[in-house]
Amino acid sequence: MSLPELLAAFSLATDLGLGQPMEHLLRSWLIASRLGEHVGLSRQQQESLFYIAMLSWVGCVADAPEVAALFGDDVAFRADGYSVDLAGRSAVRFFAGHAGSGAPPSRRIVATASMIATGGRNVVRGMQSHCMTVSTMAQQLELAEPVGAGLQQFFTRWDGRGVPHGLGGNDIALPVRLFHLADVVEVHHRLGGVDGAVEVAGSRSGKQFDPAVVDAFCAIARDVLPDIETPIELSELVKDDPALRRVLTESELDGALESVADFTDLRSLYRAGHSRGVAELAAAAATALRLPTDRVREIRRAGMLHDIGLHGLPATVLDKPGRLTANEWERVRLSAYCTERVLARPPALARIGAVAALAHERMDGSGYHRGLSGSAIPIAGRILAAACVFRAATEERAHRRGRSSKDAIALVRAEVRAGRLDADAADAVLSAAGGGGKRRAGPAGLTPREIEVLQLIAHGSSAVDVASKLGIAKKTVGTHIERIYTKTGASSRSTATLFALRNGLLDPLDL
The missing domain is CATH 1.10.3210.10 (Hypothetical protein af1432)
Incomplete structure (x- = not known):
């Protein structure tokens, strides 16, 4: 990269x-x-x-x-600026004409008068x-x-x-x-x-x-x-x-992504540190779930970039104190699509982008931008979604105060009960956040070791390969496979793989 x-x-x-x-x-x-x-x-x-x-x-x-405070929709304002030579009378007309855009007529008059009286000092x-x-x-x-x-x-x-x-x-x-x-x-x-x-x-x-x-x-x-x-x-x-051709080391790439994340969060008065917070929380949760090191790193990087599509969302919508209109809400939903498109090239970012775009998907299909549900959402997306919900709940927004950690935990658990967040991912996030996430066995009572074995055989590893990768005896691997089949009701590697996919134990991006 x-x-x-x-x-x-x-x-x-x-x-x-x-x-x-x-x-x-x-x-x-x-x-x-x-x-x-x-x-x-x-x-x-x-x-x-x-x-x-x-x-x-x-x-x-x-x-x-x-x-946005001066001119309304900041995206439209900047787009319009390309049509004008912004100096002298043309600049005065442009800035005065856009002052207070979107506000009631009385506020527009005051904004325009202030712009003219101060000579545009705020603009400078x-x-x-x-x-x-x-x-x-x-x-x-x-x-x-x-x-x-x-x-x-x-x-x-x-x-x-x-x-x-x-x-x-x-x-x-x-x-x-x-x-x-x-x-x-x-x-x-x-x-x-x-x-x-x-x-x-x-x-x-x-x-x-x-x-x-x-x-x-x-x-x-x-x-x-x-x-x-x-x-x-x-x-x-x-x-x-x-x-x-300045190639970045892994640590340099992480530093650059942190810088991009920080600048992305500056689009809002209320989001400073949001992307970093989501990234660190999601990475800690992924570690607790014993995901491979490279997958943990990928989830952290996706967390850093999950809101990069918000650059196309006007601050008047992002920081709106009242209820969003249907059109404004559609623009918010579109931001997740933009995240994926922005990161689609080069290939080194494409996979991170695919994960980042899952941050707003929900298990019951009510999320965006694809409206994915259940097994279609890989574990990385489930973790990212839970981390984003928890972190956002603790942060102030234009339309509400930030919740306490206790209230944010209650909100996440309510989302799990409603079927919108994955229980295992949410528990890992809450545990990482100091919320005492519940310890639970894997789906069908699978142990962490059995999940590791299932993930490996689903990706085509033989019993010998599994034994080598996990540092255990081939006979022990056989015992784990028998227990996996018994607990999941599977009769072959393919049916066990389907079980793993349905329960979020495999990332479809890997298959």
């Missing part, structure tokens, strides 16, 4: 928060990179350009609640916070200094009217100037073809964009604009670039 692959996946979630189709930022990077080759961008600058393109908009997650403050937040992520990922410096220039403009005010012209790093152009022309190319991309570049030349960069782009626009219908295969694009 390489860092560029991980950040490319994260950029797909960021695209959702910008109100753009997935791969917007990847296409923007490709445009900027191709243009960079034309204007003589060095190899080191090309490396910086990639990370700047993947991370520049990540800060919009951190200020989503503040943007938000831009500054955005840049500082995302440069912090660059430091956490141990990226080169030019990346962090470039990210702090994201809201600058060639004419010096951006943030920080007065910084413009050639003082803006060239990779940043290239991305400024590419980020906008990608949208206009998708909506208006090559002519639309060239037109918006020319109209903002000398204002938002470097005139020399604009001239270079307009001269070769058809060559640098990617095919809209062709998916971008990042691994193919960077395979010959050593600078973009």
Whole structure:
């Protein structure tokens, strides 16, 4: 797993928060990179350009609640921003026109008047916070200094009217100037073809964009604009670039996923630490259930990423204090689908994504996004669901206070009785949370050792293989198999495997 692959996946979630189709930022990077080759961008600058393109908009997650407070639906607000040159009178009209969006007319009038009277100080403050937040992520990922410096220039403009005010012209790093152009022309190319991309570049030349960069782009626009219908295969694009093949160790990957999780939780005022908490609780429960070490690690990583699809959910919905409308609830359900889609590439993340997307499924089929039930939900998904319910119950939300640990335990147990959570997974989670989960035998009274044997033979291991893997005698394995068949009513490996699947002892993703 390489860092560029991980950040490319994260950029797909960021695209959702910008109100753009997935791969917007990847296409923007490709445009900027191709243009960079034309204007003589060095190899080191090309490396910086990639990370700047993947991370520049990540800060919009951190200020989503503040943007929503000022302008309503933050996703729609950012999507609309691509159509306007945000400086001077056009910026005043844009911000004033969106102030208080979705609020009653009286509040909109007050919000608009305040925006005009303060000269948009809150907007400027938000831009500054955005840049500082995302440069912090660059430091956490141990990226080169030019990346962090470039990210702090994201809201600058060639004419010096951006943030920080007065910084413009050639003082803006060239990779940043290239991305400024590419980020906008990608949208206009998708909506208006090559002519639309060239037109918006020319109209903002000398204002938002470097005139020399604009001239270079307009001269070769058809060559640098990617095919809209062709998916971008990042691994193919960077395979010959050593600078973009930074392979992560297991510990580095965990650290990077923690950073992504922390930024995901920033979309809400109430969710700080939620993803980390779910991940650690689920991993502890998986360990208590004696799942293999690699499966425990996978569940922990899925816990870190289980809500990455929330990037496409407006903060006005995520932090709504009242009851959600049917349309808003459908957008919440869709977030689980987005989690799976965002993590579908590369292959190293696809399996984690498949598990992460199960966090909101329920045993009775009432969950989302697939509405799976019973044996169709693997044990990893059952654990993740129970951990998510418990952790969320203890956290404050816009519409309720956080519950005490005692009340959260009672809630989880009520969900088990109602048939929505798996009893064994819930008990393991509650035990890991210090809630004294009940000790129980496995399904049909199977012991932990018998479950281990059943899992191995279901995956095709012979008695000799089982004996070797578990460090026990072949005769002992035979005894375990006889007891398994007796307890489960199975008469063969295949019927025992079906029993294991129905009772969540096997992960369908492994079969």
